[in-house]
Amino acid sequence: MATPSRKTDVFQAIADPTRRQLLSMLGEREMPVTVISGHFPMSRTAVSKHLRILADAGLVKERKIGRETRYRLEPEPLLELKRWLAYYERYWDNKLLALQRFVEGDETDGTIALVAPEEESTRTID
């Protein structure tokens, strides 16, 4: 499905530098928790909790082998990030931006016509 409605937000999941390191590490090879945590200056339990958050966001998958649990990268949820970012690419290569700024002029009106596709658009203008 396109919107898998994950337990943890991808943006939130990648906000932590430790978790980003975990992702890059697990992209290379599947690894068990003890080995992974050997690369971090914190307890195994702490790393384990980070892994859980990543798993909740769908960014890693676990596989039990005997008494160990191996984790590996699952890049698919990063597509959401990619889509989000794609919206802003128009600000780099699109000439429309300059035009828009010009048209805007100087008025202080707060009305919004275009809004970027934001996942949680709970409250709008009332």
Place this chain on the structure above:
Amino acid sequence: MATPSRKTDVFQAIADPTRRQLLSMLGEREMPVTVISGHFPMSRTAVSKHLRILADAGLVKERKIGRETRYRLEPEPLLELKRWLAYYERYWDNKLLALQRFVEGDETDGTIALVAPEEESTRTID
């Protein structure tokens, strides 16, 4: 410069849904705080603090006009995100991934050869 060494991490800045909404809103037009906060179910001061965080990350720029301060999107720092994400694109369209997984086999060795370009690579394997 390539590494502007900002006060706030971009990943951290965009982790909050409110701040993401702010970015999309400010991409359309420059706006003063009062107008912006009218679109959110929180106090003006709270919105102001979010704007400060975005500004610290370089994602918005402020411009004082008389007694009001207008904010607008500054998309440049998103390039860091784009670069980060680019690393993981190999997991989508690269056949090497399947090959790599195959070569890995089943060993439990924790040694890492390749590491993704992570900004804070403070501690390594000691």
Place this chain on the structure above:
DNA sequence: ATTATATGAAACCAAAAGGTTTCATGTCAA
């Protein structure tokens, strides 16, 4: 000159985040 508007700073607070240590459980090895 006085009042209203726009904003940021400060002090404060509750909840979430990121750690720790300890404990329980399941699996492997002798």
Place this chain on the structure above:
DNA sequence: TTGACATGAAACCTTTTGGTTTCATATAAT
């Protein structure tokens, strides 16, 4: 079957985060 290893869950603690209300200051308008 006994002991060592791998791991997650639980309880706990401190710092950060996201919000509030109140106050101070600068500019605009009357």
